[in-house]
Amino acid sequence: MQRQNGLTEMFAQACEQLGMRAFTPNISAWPDVVVLDSKRSLLAVDVVDETIEPRDRTATVSLNRKISNLRDDIPMIADLQMVRRVLMPGSSVSGTVLLGADDVAAGIWLEGWPQVEVSIEALDEVERKLTPALQFAEVPIRAVTDAGADARADRRLVLDSRQADIATRTITDVAILRGPPGSGKTLVLAARARWLAQNNPNWVIQILCFNRLLVPYLRSLVEEKPNVHVSTFGRFARAQGHSLNLSEEAKADADLQKSINRGIVPTLDALLIDEWQDFLPAWTTFAFATLRPHRGGALLAGDRIQALYWDADNDKALAERAVEEIDLTQPYRCTAPILHVAEALDPAYTVTGIDDAPDGEPVDLVWADSPRDQADAVAADVKLLLADDRRLDEIGILVTYKRLVGAVCHALADRDIPYRLVKSSGADDYQHGLPAVTVMTVHSAKGYEFAVVFLVGLEGLPRPDTAENARWGRVGYVGATRARDQLVITYSKDGHYLDRLRALPNHTRRWTWPDDYPEGA
Template identity: 40%
Template sequence: MSRGGRIGMAARSTDTVDVADVVTALNEQLHGCGARAIRLANDSEPSLVLLYPEIGLLAIDIDDSDTGFETQIPFLRLNERVHSLRQTLELDATTPIGRVVLHTRKLLTEPAIGIGGRISISPAQLSDSTWLSQARARPLDEQLVARIRGLLEPTFTFTTVFRAGSHDQGAAERDQLRVTLDAQQAAIAQRRDLDLALVQGPPGSGKTLVLAARARWLASLHPDWRIQFLCFNNALVPYLRSLVADHPNVVVTTMWPYAKEVGVRFSFDDEAANHRALEVAKSKGVRPIADAILLDEAQDFRPSWIAIVMAGLTPGRGGLVMAGDPAQALYGADDALAGLESLGVQHLHLTRPYRSTRNILGAIGAINAQFAVEQLESAPPGEPVELIWAETPAEQARAIAWEIHRMVSSGDRDPGDIAVVIVRYRGTLMHIAPALEAMGIPFTAVVSKDDKKNFDRGANTVKIITPHSAKGHEFPVVFLFALDTVKPFDPSDPESVQRGRAGFVGATRAKDQLVITYTKHNAYLEILSKDEKYVRRWLWPDQYEGAVSDG
């Protein structure tokens, strides 16, 4: 890597190495391997650590003294620092920690291996990562890696009030993976060379958390900057604010207030009017209001919106970093992402899905190639998708209410862990609300504009929600109500494309359990009903012990 080469030349001319440059070089070289270099601020600990799941935990100390690498003095000092590191990480002696000393005043043609596998390197070795082949393999399990990273990099660890009540097998482990950014995510979050970038990845790959982590990282580095966090939907604003609550210089809004502050009279659906309004604002002098901008759900932002966003950005600082997934575009703005190419957007990719289980992604991906996830096997395991047939929409609602009542009364779930996604709310809301009321289940409907503005994700109620309102949110349990109302996916029919994507978005809000109800068969249900790998099928009320239908 060229970055590593520059570090080596600087060290030979000035006899010093900047720890931040070493960390950056290592992360650039190793992010594809799942490894992570982390700088340590405590002088009693090593200069940095390298978390490499396949190799283990390496403590790296930078030695600027004239002591020769043949002596043990630098390693004696490192041993003391490793002891302090163990206390910080709450690790006992059974967890091995490799030891590496980087000698800034020496030039080695290759790594020197000492007692116990200790490694001595010089800046010359930082030009690439081949020196790591000399390290003894002491693999770390994923949970330990996540815990260590959470302790050492709190900026990239998220704890929210929305993760309560999950008791199914494996839920705790899945949650731990979700709230701590992995090496790939953290590397993107703290890139220093981003001016205009688009982060893409499958549902649940952590795109929103990467943006939030970048906002927190930039806010900490530049407390005098204004960091703008933009999203499409009002219902998502409170959640995003909770992710950056400790950083007052991060401002979270939708487009309306942002455009107003830039000085543009904003229209939600009139592209030509937005472009004209922007030109008028520019003629009067647009004043940049943000030093860095993070933009979520970019696939729903129209080209004129992106132009307005960029007009309010101060150039040469934190840049505009967006996150989006074309498969989740719900508002007919497919040209927004395509239009970014002419602006020289840099593409960054997340590959591993964390939110939804393997069964959920496998079942939904099987119904249309557009929804397939490439790294499906890396998704967390979980329960099969439950496919429930009922004779009428009203009976589907009763089945859902019965299932939720059992989950809540058993203590397995809280109401706030559950969402009922209604793809066509005008025909289905009238069924599900009375069914929940009849079972005494508290619920909140999030379907109107007012509902979205006042949406309290933390309320301990079942959420009756549309796919549009659900975007950016996640729930341990999702009931996808009346999938049979979704038209078969036809690329030539915009309505079927939008409804198909709506079903995909709704289903992938589920973290641990997805339950789909239907009455009539359609192309999607034909596939799901034959899926023996990811799906279990049930008949309501025939296969439900103690359930009674009014039909």
């Protein structure tokens, strides 16, 4: 079996070198490898047991049956010509159908493969069917209060070709994945974990993150892959028999040295880190030390603008590593008005691909006389949204400071609106999608998203005139970009951030509580 897998991998690499897409479906009824190329017909490949005689028709008959199954399961390719190849480990056979390892290396398998134009639609449909690891079974939350929500939701369901390429590429050592909010960094990580697990069921694949509340969501994306594990860094390090400081860079560096002196055992075949900008360099170095070389490598996803806890020198952990930098440029989550508002919060922010973001409703700026009145305005708005058939679980209320939570919860309770207050201490019990409005701090909301977000307390954030204040300023940026379709920002006084947002008349609307609300709201 190992020799069969080796020949399959060898063939897939030969295709990759020629710029072709080679897929290895984990479905026994389909061919072992299916090769796609827009300039040729489809190529179906099977790897047979080396004990089968070259003249035995069993191999070719089996492949014909698999091709028939593939055509039945993917009707769009029923009329496309399917070229056959059978690989035989250890065989010295040479031919256009039956091939040995030397034939693969020599490129003989290309002979007799006709050049035929294949539609992009057919190729995309085949790719979607052959790569279930790159699709997610989540039911998209359908917004009902703005016309473009359905189309935007459809665009978020399946990885695009750029994202799929990243998820399935060979990473020799370390790859850094960067991109604007909502560009699919987390989904690419999860898709890569699933793809690696599907093709390497004996590997140990680890996803790490900083935010405890992000763990249940990440687990939900890979739950059908038992060899993919998800954990915060702290729990992962303790499971390895080590303990690193989780709040101070100098102490974490000292703890790392102690761990190195004791010895760190490589236990992982592939490493994926989400929200990497929140990792201290010592954590990354420790995680690298647990990684077996020449396997799946490490993929680290992050966005420096979303660093809320410290401005650590992440690159320090990359010294002496072979690093590949990858950029995602297409934002899918947020609408263009939401991204324009997020970008306007600080001149230092630049959102890549903002002009390609989907259109949507302007961002609502709601003035209220006090923080308590802000909470009343939010609760009234939620009530109106629910009356307009918006679901409870589509709504997130994010506060910039914990002290604002009480007023928000009290206002929701006064209007009999079901809600749940989510804290990091309850991360293990957190389930997204329950019938209740979610109330949480922006820090806890990292990695999550909602169709509608109410951001409360923006005016209380300090001006970004020092390094520490700049991090607090990013709270507004992170909070705003948790919204997919609609963003409502409440405030009680003018300030640095509100001045900037009011200068965006094409992307914002201004309201006053309670004057602009229906009577009795």
